[in-house]
Amino acid sequence: MSSLRSSGLRIKELQVEYKNGQLALGQVNLDLPQHGIYTIIGPSGSGKSTLLRAIAGLLPGYQGELLFNGKSVHDKETLIGLVPQNYGLLPWKTVHDNIRMAMKITRPAGGSKQERETQIHQWLTSMGISELSGRYPLSLSGGQQQRVAIARAFAILPTILLLDEPFSALDVITREALQQIFLDNWLAHPATTLFVTHDVEEAILLGQKIIVMPSVKQETPEILDNTAVFAMKHEDKRDSNEFFEQTKQIRKVMQEKW
Ligand SMILES: Nc1ncnc2c1ncn2[C@@H]1O[C@H](COP(=O)(O)OP(=O)(O)OP(=O)(O)O)[C@@H](O)[C@H]1O
Ligand SMILES: [Mg+2]
Structure with missing residues (x-):
């Protein structure tokens, strides 16, 4: 029964400690619906890349559960596409x-x-x-x-698409063009997507929800609904009232949590 209700990516009490004892990620709980797209922002070292690596199956160990449609995310049938922070090209x-x-x-x-x-x-x-x-x-x-x-x-x-600051090295104009191209591609092939960015505007432009990671690992991430902006035509988002309000809201959360 629960597997039907939990369609999509479900992260349950994920916690990651690296071998050297470094706590990289405290308690993360998250439900990302199938074909949904969430953006993640957070200070450097808050565990964003670690979260993606855990989902991608690149970590030797972690605590908690990572499920896709009720089964382990690392089952063969779930194909995961990762754009790592260092590009990962051969x-x-x-x-x-x-x-x-x-x-x-x-x-x-x-x-x-x-x-x-x-x-x-x-x-x-x-x-x-x-x-x-x-x-x-x-x-x-x-x-x-x-x-x-x-x-x-x-x-x-991929079934799940994980992007770790994929536009960080681009100039503003190329970046804005690629945000639109990215959304078009995603709409044509809506993988269940987590998109990490350092850019508040980008988080608002691309995500249905925005996950704000805390700098203190004992605190839980804040999850903001962004469906109002997401539903707009891409070219109208930036000039909208909703966008402006959302920017204010996120900055407030950042001041509290970072
Ligand atoms: N391989 C590793 N071994 C030990 N500690 C690590 C390793 N990779 C990351 N860490 C530590 O885990 C924490 C989270 O790192 P992570 O790379 O996930 O952060 P991030 O949010 O992606 O940061 P950034 O915004 O700088 O990319 C940091 O304190 C980091 O030093
Ligand atoms: Mg990172």
Whole structure:
């Protein structure tokens, strides 16, 4: 019964301590509905990357439960796409091959070679980097690498999409363009998404809810509803009253919790 009601990503009393005894994440409880998108902001060191890593299955241990549709999030049927904070690209593979390899590993039976090539080209084009296809990651700027990492995460059509400050290295104009592209891509393939950002505006522009992490690990994250802004046309959000109110609200929470 509960598995039906708990459709989506459910984080129950997650707590992470690294081997050196460092408490990285205190008590996190969170319900993210299937096909929902939540943004996370929080001070440096508050455990945002740790939270994503735990969900992505990259931590050797943690306390608590991580469920997707009532089953462990690490079950084979849940495909997780991660854009790590350091992009996570394979330096010895070209941009094209980074994406092709991820697709091959995650969906070995996913379409013909030609179909795959078309998809790779589409994802690169949507991120505005089709001309970088044959280049190697270390020859790219940080912002270009970020876009490759985002294209790769989308290309595997994940069930859960985790993004760790994916636009941090971009200039304002490129960043705003990519926020729109990101939302369009997400609407076309609405993975259950957690999006970490340092940018208050970005958190409001992209999330249905906004999770504000505390700096003190014993405190629980504050979760703000943002559906009013989320429902607007993207280009209208920034100038709306709701956006302004939400900015004030988040700043207030930040002053209390950071
Ligand atoms: N591999 C590790 N071993 C030990 N401690 C770690 C490790 N990775 C992170 N930590 C510690 O865990 C805490 C949370 O780190 P985390 O990287 O999750 O923070 P964050 O919120 O993502 O920060 P930032 O905004 O700077 O990216 C920090 O105190 C950090 O020093
Ligand atoms: Mg981080």
